[in-house]
Amino acid sequence: QVQLQESGPGLVKPSETLSLTCTVSRGSITSHYWSWIRQPPGEGLEWIAYIHYSGSTNYNPSLKSRVTISVDTTKSQVSLKLTSVTAADTAVYYCVRIGTSVAGTGFFDYWGQGTLVTVSS
Amino acid sequence: QSALTQPASVSGSPGQSITISCTGTSSDVGGYNFVSWYQHLPGKAPKLIIYDVSNRPSGVSNRFSGSKSGNTASLTISGLQAEDEADYYCSSWRSGSTYVFGTGTKVTVL
Numbered sequence: 001q002v003q004l005q006e007s008g009p010g011l012v013k014p015s016e017t018l019s020l021t022c023t024v025s026r027g028s029i030t031s032h033y034w035s036w037i038r039q040p041p042g043e044g045l046e047w048i049a050y051i052h053y054s055g056s057t058n059y060n061p062s063l064k065s066r067v068t069i070s071v072d073t074t075k076s077q078v079s080l081k082l083t084s085v086t087a088a089d090t091a092v093y094y095c096v097r098i099g100t101s102v103a104g105t106g107f108f109d110y111w112g113q114g115t116l117v118t119v120s121s
Numbered sequence: 122q123s124a125l126t127q128p129a130s131v132s133g134s135p136g137q138s139i140t141i142s143c144t145g146t147s148s149d150v151g152g153y154n155f156v157s158w159y160q161h162l163p164g165k166a167p168k169l170i171i172y173d174v175s176n177r178p179s180g181v182s183n184r185f186s187g188s189k190s191g192n193t194a195s196l197t198i199s200g201l202q203a204e205d206e207a208d209y210y211c212s213s214w215r216s217g218s219t220y221v222f223g224t225g226t227k228v229t230v231l
Binding site: 109 | 124154157161165166172178210214221222223224
């Protein structure tokens with residue numbers, strides 16, 4: 001089954017850019033949409049963005065001005081950049097595959113283990 | 122972007138059934154049959170347990186069932202077991218081609 005592995009710095013300074021990469025293995029990156037989801041400590045899940053290998057993207061309106069999601073099909077990687085970070089961006093960031101059913105693409109079926117990113121000076 | 126509303130906590134004794142609600146609007150839960158539910162154990166990745174309102178992925182216990190009425194979706198866990206103790210989140214497609222999660226519910230097995 002498909003495997004997702006997040007990687008990137010665990011510590012980012014305030015006002016800097018958070019950059020994460022997700023490597024997809026045991027599955028084709030061109031077969032589905034891919035998403036990033038985060039969970040701040042003690043809080044709930046928050047959807048950040050999604051992307052299709054064709055370039056189609058969409059973003060959480062509350063984060064849209066600071067977020068960029070991209071895909072590199074040659075490396076089977078999905079990346080996330082979040083600019084001007086603050087302590088409120090401290091969270092576990094998950095790379096997630098968006099599932100496909102007869103009805104459509106309304107759910108998240110495979111999740112990476114997540115990576116904790118702390119924003120602190 | 123406002124989250125879907127879930128009760129903060131629900132509890133039940135082993136063997137009992139419990140139901141978790143997920144309330145949204147006509148722009149998300151009420152407008153689309155794209156409600157899904159996730160079980161989240163501490164230190165683990167969330168696990169999909171219901172998709173498209175009431176469908177179970179392969180391998181998920183049939184003790185988990187989902188439904189929807191109007192702007193409110195529900196997850197029922199029947200025959201509650203100690204291993205069901207976890208946080209549960211609903212999610213929905215929302216107009217504007219985005220996704221939104223619920224506030225989360227902590228399930229305690231007494």
